[in-house]
Amino acid sequence: MNKRHTKDLLYEEVARIGKAVSSPKRLELLELLAQGEKTVDALAAEAGIDIKLASAHLKVLKAARLVEAQRDGRFIAYRLSGEDVSALWVKLRTVAEEHLVELKVAMEQIFAAPEKLDAETRRSLMDKARRGDVVVIDVRPSAEYANGHLPFARSMPLNEIRQRIKELPADKDIVAYCRGPFCMMSAEAVALLKEHGYRAQKIADGTAEWQAAGLPLAES
């Protein structure tokens, strides 16, 4: 019946989510999981941390119900427990980009040109891709592409580009994307393509950003 006490309980529950997203490593894990289901092993490797530590962080995320685990034979696969979780990650990152000058500066130094998209740009990119005026390539590992990708995008994983570069039309603009604004794969892909004489550019969006903007993904 104590009003103060019940209120405290409510905010404490929400703070469980806040605590879960208060660690850089956990945020990185969330972003990786936004690309699709992954094993502890794969997550630890990609995040550059010990498996034990990854497991501990995943446990925290699981306690906050942001991720779910499922045993699949010898491995345990983790996945986000809903689309809203990846939307939360996008929101957090967007607020950080908007308000933290340090982050803005860091990103400008790393990625020469910021390639933020607005609703209009996203739509027109899709139109051009549909008509075949540009070729949109998804440079993430193919399993992530299979889990969901931008409409009209074709899979061209970063580590296969060198071998498969001939598959790309030399007379069209190429637009590369990867896991999101923090991911460096699309920038590397663009550099590689330009070296070979292609007209290429990257966009900051990954599938999570695309979806958070209310646009549909394609599967298979």
Add this chain to the structure above:
Amino acid sequence: MNKRHTKDLLYEEVARIGKAVSSPKRLELLELLAQGEKTVDALAAEAGIDIKLASAHLKVLKAARLVEAQRDGRFIAYRLSGEDVSALWVKLRTVAEEHLVELKVAMEQIFAAPEKLDAETRRSLMDKARRGDVVVIDVRPSAEYANGHLPFARSMPLNEIRQRIKELPADKDIVAYCRGPFCMMSAEAVALLKEHGYRAQKIADGTAEWQAAGLPLAES
């Protein structure tokens, strides 16, 4: 040039926002500030904590650039540093409501009927309010109403309802709202109105939820 290191920096910056929202008290302060500018003093009183503690928490929020402070004579007023901050609060709370069973249960116990609104319901409520079929009342303190409120809503602060109850039409449905789903003022208002024979109900939305749903607020 070390890829791992630069990535760590980026996630660390976002985690600054995460850390800022990892404390229940800070979340409560954010929700209060979403209702408009307030002094340390007022914030501490409403959140039920010591002024010193409130000041310390505000300092953390300020370091994360989620709030701004401005001296106004003898007082220092704090406010959110952008609309996206209150949208972040709404998103965090929404994810918590969606995934944390404990929170769902707690809210069902406190607020008998959940009054979640969808886009359709919000629109139709506005239509009815515009036509005068229902009377929407904002039961927050009048300063918060002045800072922004639902369109067609009139101000009727909880602690003035008893005196001013005659101002309300007895033959129309009354819809009360307050600061959001965690706020108990609208529930109290409804109880009071029903006691006096009015047909009244509450909605969970506050201005932050309304705005986060992409709908406009009214000012003055």
Add this chain to the structure above:
DNA sequence: GCATTATTCTAATAATCGTTGGAATATTCG
């Protein structure tokens, strides 16, 4: 059933955080 591999659990340490009390600062009012 035994060795192997993937993952989690336990324990321990150092670092960080929330909270409180007391002193210090800044502004207004007389």
Add this chain to the structure above:
DNA sequence: CGAATATTCCAACGATTATTAGAATAATGC
């Protein structure tokens, strides 16, 4: 200028948290 008020700074305590190492669990393949 001096008193009063609002707010912050500083120091200190106990409570969490991140991280690492080592032991334990669970499923697989021979």
